[in-house]
Amino acid sequence: MLANYHTHTPRCNHAVGPERDYIGRALEGGLQELGFSDHTPYFFDQPDYYSSFRMRPEQLPDYVETLLGLRAEYGDRIRLFIGLEAEYYPRLFPRLLDYLRQFPLDYLILGQHALYNETEGVYSTRPTDDEKLLDQYRGQTLEALETGLFSYFAHPDLFHFTGDPKAYDRHVRAICRKAMELSIPLEFNLLGFSEGKHYPDPAFWRIVGEEGCPVVLGSDAHAPADTWDPALIAREEALLADCGIRPIDRVALHPIR
Ligand SMILES: [Zn+2]
Ligand SMILES: [Zn+2]
Secondary structure, three states: OOEEOOEOOHHHOOOOOOHHHHHHHHHHOOOOEEEEEEEOOOOOOOOOOOOOOOOOHHHHHHHHHHHHHHHHHHOOOOEEEEEEEEOOOOOOHHHHHHHHOOOOEOEEEEOOOEOOOOOOOOEOOOOEOOHHHHHHHHHHHHHHHHOOOOOEEOOOOOOOEOOOHHHHHHHHHHHHHHHHHHOOOEEEEHHHHHOOOOOOOHHHHHHHHHHOOOEEEEOOEOOHHHHOOHHHHHHHHHHHHHOOOOOOOOOOOOOEO
């Protein structure tokens, strides 16, 4: 592993440790590139709604300034990038972009943690056999990829579908084909793997291997030690090799301007 673009900070309320410690761990592992992509702030149109797993809009200036300072300090040892992990919420996304464009952001990654515009309370990780919701996840994430604003698709297998495997195959292939068409890498997520979550889902990655999509490893670090975990990376690469997948080392990032 030479690069990791999926790194959090305590601003999202469920990660721990200063940015400096994540950078230190990346240096220990010999990473050449490290991207921070904490959970984006969002502006919700219901004023009393609070989304607990992301920074608030007023924390973004400090996030960017802190990372610009660290980039100046560590620039000769590692390439640091400043990004965000964002859901695509169709009704709210334009306002978010207006705000994000005021900052020198190097990239966005797509992490679709909830469907619709989040306030409906339909979360991707909640098990369901309802194909209509899987169809919504597919449609919503493909629309996101088509904006051209996302540099990669984080844990694309986050949606926890427990229904008909044939339906699952069909929707996953549609995601893979769009990712191929747009040359957008799919992320094999180390955090899900280490915590024994429902993702990465072998059924999903077998299809990715068959379709030949570009795949990148993502630490999804919520603690400094997660940034680079050699035992985990070895296990992950073995699983991917079984699916005929050899991950790429670097991703071409699309700055938000
Ligand atoms: Zn998180
Ligand atoms: Zn993440």
